[in-house]
Amino acid sequence: MIINHPLLGPRDASEFVYLGDESLINRPDPNSEDADDRFYEYGYLRDNPAGDLRELWYHEQGDRSWLVVTRNTLTHEITSVEMARDVAKAKGRDK
Amino acid sequence: MQYSGFKVFLEGLRGNKGWTPAWREPDPKSEYDVIIIGAGGHGLSTAYYLTKVFGVKNVAVLEKGWLGSGNIGRNTTIIRSNYMLPGNELFYEFSLKLWEGLEQDFNYNAMISQRSILNLFHSDSQRDVFVRRANAMILAGADAELADEEQLRRELPFLDFYNARFPIKGGLYQRRGGTVRHDAVAWGYARGADRNGVDIIQNCEVTGFHIENGICKGVQTIKGAIGGKKVAVCVAGSSGRVMAMAGMRLPIESHVLQAFVSEGLKPTLPGVITFGAGHFYVSQSDKGGLVFGGDLDGYNSYAQRGNLPVVEDVAEGGMAIMPMIGRARLLRSWGGIMDMSMDGSPFIDKTDIKGLYFNGGWCYGGFKATPASGYCYAHLLAKDEPHPVATEMRLDRFKRGHLIDEKGQGNQPNLH
Ligand SMILES: Cc1cc2nc3c(=O)[nH]c(=O)nc-3n(C[C@H](O)[C@H](O)[C@H](O)COP(=O)(O)OP(=O)(O)OC[C@H]3O[C@@H](n4cnc5c(N)ncnc54)[C@H](O)[C@@H]3O)c2cc1C
Numbered sequence: 080m081i082i083n084h085p086l087l088g089p090r091d092a093s094e095f096v097y098l099g100d101e102s103l104i105n106r107p108d109p110n111s112e113d114a115d116d117r118f119y120e121y122g123y124l125r126d127n128p129a130g131d132l133r134e135l136w137y138h139e140q141g142d143r144s145w146l147v148v149t150r151n152t153l154t155h156e157i158t159s160v161e162m163a164r165d166v167a168k169a170k171g172r173d174k
Numbered sequence: 175m176q177y178s179g180f181k182v183f184l185e186g187l188r189g190n191k192g193w194t195p196a197w198r199e200p201d202p203k204s205e206y207d208v209i210i211i212g213a214g215g216h217g218l219s220t221a222y223y224l225t226k227v228f229g230v231k232n233v234a235v236l237e238k239g240w241l242g243s244g245n246i247g248r249n250t251t252i253i254r255s256n257y258m259l260p261g262n263e264l265f266y267e268f269s270l271k272l273w274e275g276l277e278q279d280f281n282y283n284a285m286i287s288q289r290s291i292l293n294l295f296h297s298d299s300q301r302d303v304f305v306r307r308a309n310a311m312i313l314a315g316a317d318a319e320l321a322d323e324e325q326l327r328r329e330l331p332f333l334d335f336y337n338a339r340f341p342i343k344g345g346l347y348q349r350r351g352g353t354v355r356h357d358a359v360a361w362g363y364a365r366g367a368d369r370n371g372v373d374i375i376q377n378c379e380v381t382g383f384h385i386e387n388g389i390c391k392g393v394q395t396i397k398g399a400i401g402g403k404k405v406a407v408c409v410a411g412s413s414g415r416v417m418a419m420a421g422m423r424l425p426i427e428s429h430v431l432q433a434f435v436s437e438g439l440k441p442t443l444p445g446v447i448t449f450g451a452g453h454f455y456v457s458q459s460d461k462g463g464l465v466f467g468g469d470l471d472g473y474n475s476y477a478q479r480g481n482l483p484v485v486e487d488v489a490e491g492g493m494a495i496m497p498m499i500g501r502a503r504l505l506r507s508w509g510g511i512m513d514m515s516m517d518g519s520p521f522i523d524k525t526d527i528k529g530l531y532f533n534g535g536w537c538y539g540g541f542k543a544t545p546a547s548g549y550c551y552a553h554l555l556a557k558d559e560p561h562p563v564a565t566e567m568r569l570d571r572f573k574r575g576h577l578i579d580e581k582g583q584g585n586q587p588n589l590h
Binding site for chain 1: 414415418423424425426427428472473474475476477481483516572573585586587588
């Protein structure tokens with residue numbers, strides 16, 4: 080698989096480390112009332128779809144940036160690659 | 175029809191005209207007491223023990239493809255009970271004991287061969303960890319034996335004892351471990367279940383559940399709706415997809431695992447051998463091919479095929495302990511979809527939906543579990559309480575903080 084890095088261009092997937100579902104960006108608020116349940120769901124439950132999945136890849140052997148890659152889990156086809164930072168900011172996070 | 179050596183002899187004399195199909199191909203009835211989804215190893219063994227040991231009648235197994243088309247027919251066939259944690263080890267030792275009597279029990283030749291499994295270690299600290307695991311195994315009633323370098327040099331002279339980076343310091347043997355003809359396990363359980371009256375319905379994909387007020391009353395399939403007092407999901411790599419139809423999210427990710435077979439060679443490997451410093455394991459099939467594999471590809475996948483970096487990694491692991499395999503040509507490689515759980519251990523449990531049960535999360539190690547998984551799942555289905563060796567394999571264990579994490583990796587499925 081080739082991941083088209085927004086800054087570095089096409090890079091082999093073996094340069095990256097895989098974390099998993101993009102939703103891992105959305106860390107729950109530890110001070111909320113239902114923090115226990117939210118952290119359980121965040122840490123342990125997954126959608127695990129057959130089809131398009133937005134997922135986090137870390138460019139460990141490269142510029143060490145986190146990317147959000149949209150990839151089809153049935154075909155391994157990659158349709159979009161974004162900087163995770165941009166995705167997080169678009170969700171209202173400061174970094 | 176009972177199979178036996180005498181029967182083979184007799185049929186030889188009669189021109190083999192007396193053999194009948196090993197199982198029926200029935201149409202689905204409108205309702206069953208228990209519907210099992212997935213005719214893999216676990217689904218079929220569940221049906222077998224449910225009818226044979228627990229006396230449940232009116233059982234169906236629904237399979238989307240043909241029986242045995244999933245991981246039961248794609249794995250590298252290793253059986254062992256060399257785990258450490260009580261939540262696993264008692265279960266896997268129970269499974270190994272069932273393997274030992276299985277062929278007589280279901281009257282089918284599954285070519286069960288207890289040819290031993292050897293986990294190599296490469297440093298003093300790794301030896302200490304293995305000693306600890308060996309002691310845990312012995313406490314659970316399994317067998318374990320430590321071999322030092324000198325013994326291995328005598329028994330397995332082809333290993334690379336001169337490897338500077340990963341010197342072989344010894345290994346942990348489980349002599350009762352070994353290999354089994356994987357397809358024959360599916361066929362044997364299917365035939366056994368069919369003889370007990372189970373309807374095995376192939377080409378019958380389940381497309382939805384019939385759930386009313388939190389109670390599961392049956393399933394929708396491409397062959398129509400089928401009612402079931404209890405519905406038992408047992409679909410391994412498809413767990414996430416199938417449980418999503420019941421609105422459930424699971425502590426599971428689906429990952430692809432590859433395996434490889436070389437051309438046929440004369441007998442070279444006496445048993446199963448695993449590398450302790452990288453991910454590589456190998457055995458030799460009765461046809462002579464070296465059967466080997468290594469790590470997961472590492473990303474979520476339902477594609478049943480992997481990529482080249484892992485092929486390279488597995489080949490490097492092989493060359494590191496056994497340089498002679500560099501001469502063997504690769505015949506085939508393939509992939510299967512693993513239901514990787516958050517702690518590397520499986521689930522055999524009820525769900526919050528009454529009448530809906532779940533068996534899954536087997537990761538890359540569910541073949542060895544086939545007999546015990548079916549037995550314990552059948553126990554749960556028949557009595558609504560877990561079998562004593564499967565009490566920790568619960569879906570809510572992450573919520574309670576009772577993980578069964580053999581490797582201590584945490585909630586990162588691709589590392590288990
Ligand atoms: C390459 C590889 C090597 C492995 N090596 C080993 C090993 O050496 N030792 C070991 O212990 N384990 C090993 N495993 C793991 C082991 O094969 C699995 O954990 C085990 O087979 C899973 O249980 P099963 O046999 O019931 O799964 P499967 O055979 O996959 O059964 C699940 C069935 O469910 C069916 N299904 C799915 N969705 C639906 C639906 N909607 N409706 C109806 N049916 C459906 C599928 O078609 C399939 O037949 C390996 C796996 C792979 C891929």
